[in-house]
Amino acid sequence: MIQLELRPQPSATMAYATPILAVVLTMIFGGLLFALLGKDPLQAIITIFWEPIFGEHSFYYRPQLLVKGAPLVLIAVGLAVGFKAGIWNIGAEGQYIVGAICAAAMGLAFYPTESIFIFPLMVLAGAFGGLVWAMIPGVLKVKFGTNEILVSLMLVYVAEQLLASVSLGLLKNPEGFGFPGSRNLQQYASAHNTEIIANTGMHWGVVAALIAVIFSHVLFTRHRLGFAIRVTGEAPRAARFGGVNPSQIILFCLGMSGVLAGLAGMFEVAGPAGQISIDFNVGYGFTAIIVAFLGRLNPIGIVFASLLMALTYIGGDIAQSQLGLPAAAIQVFQGMLLFFLLALDLLTNYRLRISNVERKS
Amino acid sequence: MDLSAINPILLIAAMIAASTPILLAAIGELVVERAGVLNLGVEGMMITGAVCGFIIAVNTGSPLVGFIAAALGGALLSFLFAFLTQVTLANQVASGLALTLFGLGLSALMGQSYVGIKPPQMVDTQMGFLSDIPIFGPIIFGHNIIIYLGLLIVAGTWATLKFTRAGLVLRAVGENHDAAHALGYKVKRIRTLAILFGGACAGLGGAYISLIRVPQWTEGMTAGVGWIALALVVFASWKPWRVLLGAYLFGGITQVQLNLQAAGVVFPVSSIGITIIIICVIIASWNLIFAKKKSRQYYFWLLFLSIAGVFFTIFFQGATVPFKVEYLAMSPYLMTIIVLVILSADKSRAPGSLGRAFHASQ
Numbered sequence: 001m002i003q004l005e006l007r008p009q010p011s012a013t014m015a016y017a018t019p020i021l022a023v024v025l026t027m028i029f030g031g032l033l034f035a036l037l038g039k040d041p042l043q044a045i046i047t048i049f050w051e052p053i054f055g056e057h058s059f060y061y062r063p064q065l066l067v068k069g070a071p072l073v074l075i076a077v078g079l080a081v082g083f084k085a086g087i088w089n090i091g092a093e094g095q096y097i098v099g100a101i102c103a104a105a106m107g108l109a110f111y112p113t114e115s116i117f118i119f120p121l122m123v124l125a126g127a128f129g130g131l132v133w134a135m136i137p138g139v140l141k142v143k144f145g146t147n148e149i150l151v152s153l154m155l156v157y158v159a160e161q162l163l164a165s166v167s168l169g170l171l172k173n174p175e176g177f178g179f180p181g182s183r184n185l186q187q188y189a190s191a192h193n194t195e196i197i198a199n200t201g202m203h204w205g206v207v208a209a210l211i212a213v214i215f216s217h218v219l220f221t222r223h224r225l226g227f228a229i230r231v232t233g234e235a236p237r238a239a240r241f242g243g244v245n246p247s248q249i250i251l252f253c254l255g256m257s258g259v260l261a262g263l264a265g266m267f268e269v270a271g272p273a274g275q276i277s278i279d280f281n282v283g284y285g286f287t288a289i290i291v292a293f294l295g296r297l298n299p300i301g302i303v304f305a306s307l308l309m310a311l312t313y314i315g316g317d318i319a320q321s322q323l324g325l326p327a328a329a330i331q332v333f334q335g336m337l338l339f340f341l342l343a344l345d346l347l348t349n350y351r352l353r354i355s356n357v358e359r360k361s
Numbered sequence: 362m363d364l365s366a367i368n369p370i371l372l373i374a375a376m377i378a379a380s381t382p383i384l385l386a387a388i389g390e391l392v393v394e395r396a397g398v399l400n401l402g403v404e405g406m407m408i409t410g411a412v413c414g415f416i417i418a419v420n421t422g423s424p425l426v427g428f429i430a431a432a433l434g435g436a437l438l439s440f441l442f443a444f445l446t447q448v449t450l451a452n453q454v455a456s457g458l459a460l461t462l463f464g465l466g467l468s469a470l471m472g473q474s475y476v477g478i479k480p481p482q483m484v485d486t487q488m489g490f491l492s493d494i495p496i497f498g499p500i501i502f503g504h505n506i507i508i509y510l511g512l513l514i515v516a517g518t519w520a521t522l523k524f525t526r527a528g529l530v531l532r533a534v535g536e537n538h539d540a541a542h543a544l545g546y547k548v549k550r551i552r553t554l555a556i557l558f559g560g561a562c563a564g565l566g567g568a569y570i571s572l573i574r575v576p577q578w579t580e581g582m583t584a585g586v587g588w589i590a591l592a593l594v595v596f597a598s599w600k601p602w603r604v605l606l607g608a609y610l611f612g613g614i615t616q617v618q619l620n621l622q623a624a625g626v627v628f629p630v631s632s633i634g635i636t637i638i639i640i641c642v643i644i645a646s647w648n649l650i651f652a653k654k655k656s657r658q659y660y661f662w663l664l665f666l667s668i669a670g671v672f673f674t675i676f677f678q679g680a681t682v683p684f685k686v687e688y689l690a691m692s693p694y695l696m697t698i699i700v701l702v703i704l705s706a707d708k709s710r711a712p713g714s715l716g717r718a719f720h721a722s723q
Contacts, residue, residue, distance in 0.1 A: 004450075004720065006720070037470075088454055090458060136698075140698070140701075146701045146702050147701060149454070150588060150591060150592045150697070150698075150701060151698050151701060153585070153588050154585070154588065154589075154592070154694040154697050154698050155694075155698070157584070157585045157691070158691045158694050158695060161687040161688070161691045162691075164687045165687035168687075169685070286462060289458055290459075290462065293455060326470055327469075328466050328467075328469030328470035328473060329470055331465065331466025332463065332466040332467050332470055333466075334462065335459060335462045335464075335467070336463065338455075338458075338459040338462065338463070339441065339459050339463060342449070342451035342452065342455055342459060343444075343445055343449040343451060344449075345449070345451055345452075346449040346450055346451070349450075350450070
């Protein structure tokens with residue numbers, strides 16, 4: 001009979017070991033899944049995890065790692081701040097979309113003027129869009145006690161409709177022969193989020209992501225606010241007695257994740273995606289939830305988790321074209337990873353004890 | 362403006378049909394939450410139910426077998442959640458999210474070779490002469506069996522929770538799991554059963570969408586219905602009959618906006634003003650009847666808003682803009698947010714142990 005025993009303190013070793021263990025378990029079960037789909041499991045795992053970095057065409061895939069990883073880092077760092085305080089913003093996808101729409105609108109408003117001020121203005125617009133969209137659940141929670149999970153998620157669907165509406169209407173390319181979608185920002189030099197170093201995938205979003213990671217790290221290790229956020233999450237009553245204003249924490253956490261998600265949308269629309277279109281969003285906002293957990297809500301952990309997730313995206317694409325592995329299989333793979341992670345978390349807080357007799361206490 | 366294309370009797374019948382998936386999912390979640398567990402994976406269980414039901418119905422040719430498979434599929438997925446939250450004591454919010462993400466992926470994977478296929482048709486139950494009664498016939502008696510099953514589950518849940526010992530135990534576990542444990546009830550077993558029931562109901566709701574309402578399979582076709590169902594449980598203050606009321610309200614909005622989309626109706630700007638007035642009146646009367654007394658200033662603001670609404674209405678009388686499909690499609694989600702705002706003030710009805718993990722050693 002296996003028994004659980006509460007550890008007096010969460011185990012630090014296990015906190016680092018569980019994500020790795022979860023990845024290994026996911027690979028095993030993912031391999032089983034691929035075998036069920038009639039693919040060679042070993043081949044599939046190698047294609048997904050090895051090919052993009054060390055394979056034959058890796059010079060093409062490696063930059064993609066940064067391109068796909070940057071939005072994940074940006075969003076996940078923001079989400080982790082909230083998750084630490086027990087504030088569940090799961091509508092990052094919506095904030096990402098609205099940030100992108102605002103940024104694209106700002107950029108296109110100046111078209112075809114060229115100026116170095118346009119890009120910074122777009123950055124501000126993107127951050128502002130995400131902030132506004134995240135403030136809706138924030139203010140409603142503070143003022144009316146509304147559940148932020150449900151409101152932020154409902155706003156994702158609203159944002160998707162908004163996206164469809166603007167790409168068919170307000171932001172539609174007047175020279176686009178009636179096709180939905182905005183002008184391509186990649187062909188508009190002032191608004192284009194170019195690669196800073198050619199062929200590395202290193203664009204401004206990557207820089208922003210690194211700044212966000214450092215900022216968040218400093219916040220949690222050096223700043224009073226970061227401490228207040230942690231206490232709010234771990235012991236809400238203690239936080240209140242300690243003079244922490246819960247409304248402030250709620251607004252800060254949602255605001256910060258909104259700004260970062262909006263920025264992610266901005267860098268995406270101005271760079272890799274290039275334009276606002278109906279299928280602009282690809283689920284970064286939801287994947288970032290997995291990333292935040294996989295990175296143990298720790299900014300530096302999130303960087304590694306994002307790179308791993310980006311790898312599964314890229315590897316998934318390769319597996320799709322080479323092995324005919326369905327795109328959804330990668331989604332299942334990512335979901336599985338989160339499951340194993342949550343289940344294995346048990347080991348950080350509890351000790352497994354195998355005993356034949358009932359323990360007397 | 363072509364509102365004559367909308368037949369009010371058929372509209373009401375369609376509203377009842379449209380509300381069924383939300384109703385089924387919400388009543389299942391209500392039981393889960395009354396047992397003290399917050400399962401945010403409703404959307405994932407619904408979509409899994411939708412695809413399981415669809416596949417089995419297509420392969421067996423029987424929609425009813427499809428529905429049974431959907432319930433089993435939903436329950437099976439929810440078992441994963443039960444394992445995570447009851448055995449490994451994982452965070453319920455995170456586990457629910459994981460369930461939704463996993464369910465969306467899994468369903469897309471399972472259903473990829475079923476895109477574009479038509480499922481076997483579900484025959485409406487024949488009620489003989491009853492369906493021929495004018496007005497009431499089509500509204501009450503013209504539906505398929507799943508709609509009546511939904512109503513039956515609501516009634517059954519209400520009766521079980523209110524009158525039976527099992528219902529009492531379930532509520533005890535939800536209100537205070539430590540006390541229930543001290544009395545010797547198996548908290549985990551009861552919660553697991555509740556979670557399975559919730560999964561089965563969500564699965565049925567999902568299959569209703571893929572087999573009857575749409576009827577075909579597309580990825581992510583539940584489009585947030587599971588989340589609306591979660592909001593509905595809050596809306597209903599965890600009471601079964603109010604879930605029914607809420608489901609009809611949401612189903613109604615969904616159906617009306619679909620009909621408006623189809624009819625290509627133009628939007629009278631003045632209706633914004635009218636809506637403001639109506640909302641103010643509803644809030645004022647709700648507060649006067651149910652809630653604690655508010656200050657005079659509060660009602661003054663409501664009065665001010667409604668007068669502004671009147672002026673707005675008069676000023677924009679006759680002005681119209683064409684409805685954009687996208688804005689209509691937003692309405693169920695926006696409505697959910699508005700309802701959450703209005704009803705969130707009263708949390709006193711929430712089960713005491715909602716969302717808290719239970720382990721005997723703590």
